[in-house]
Amino acid sequence: MLRPQDILVLLKVYLLGQDWTYSKLAKSLNISSSEVHGALKRCEESNLYRGEAKRVLRGSLEEFLIHGLKYAFPTRPGALVTGIPTAHSAEPLKDLLVVNDRDVYVWEYETGKVKGQAIKPLYRSVPKAAKEDRQLYELLSLVDGLRVGKMRERELAVKELRKRLYGKS
Numbered sequence: 001m002l003r004p005q006d007i008l009v010l011l012k013v014y015l016l017g018q019d020w021t022y023s024k025l026a027k028s029l030n031i032s033s034s035e036v037h038g039a040l041k042r043c044e045e046s047n048l049y050r051g052e053a054k055r056v057l058r059g060s061l062e063e064f065l066i067h068g069l070k071y072a073f074p075t076r077p078g079a080l081v082t083g084i085p086t087a088h089s090a091e092p093l094k095d096l097l098v099v100n101d102r103d104v105y106v107w108e109y110e111t112g113k114v115k116g117q118a119i120k121p122l123y124r125s126v127p128k129a130a131k132e133d134r135q136l137y138e139l140l141s142l143v144d145g146l147r148v149g150k151m152r153e154r155e156l157a158v159k160e161l162r163k164r165l166y167g168k169s
Contacts, residue, residue, distance in 0.1 A: 002042055004073045005123040009039035011139045014056040030125035058165050070147045075120045083112035084127050086119050088153045090141035092160050
């Protein structure tokens with residue numbers, strides 16, 4: 001059974017390609033090496049990853065993110081907090097939509113500068129990991145767009161996710 005942190009690890013592995021070690025991956029995601037190892041084992045069992053090739057199965061990942069993520073790891077906007085923008089409040093969706101200032105979504109984070117409705121990140125280390133890696137931040141924001149977005153936001157998130165996975169729309 002997949003855990004939310006598995007998606008975080010898988011997205012980072014996708015971005016790094018084959019140039020990573022468990023230690024390097026763990027450090028970049030602010031989790032332990034054993035959590036990384038367990039996450040990749042679960043992803044392999046779920047046919048999202050091939051361990052011997054250190055390869056993310058993009059088609060399977062795309063299918064899961066688009067069709068299963070919001071059911072497996074749901075979230076709803078919560079209280080007003082200060083944090084880091086996500087979903088339609090962050091790039092790349094932010095530039096594609098006109099959103100009311102009252103509908104800002106954020107991951108709660110102590111050094112965040114934006115006030116908005118709290119969205120529970122996939123894993124507790126997401127805000128810090130996203131701050132340190134712009135590409136990962138964009139992917140995680142798109143993932144949140146799939147988790148909490150309305151139809152239009154979801155459609156745009158799918159299009160942008162496909163651009164990042166395949167280099168096309």
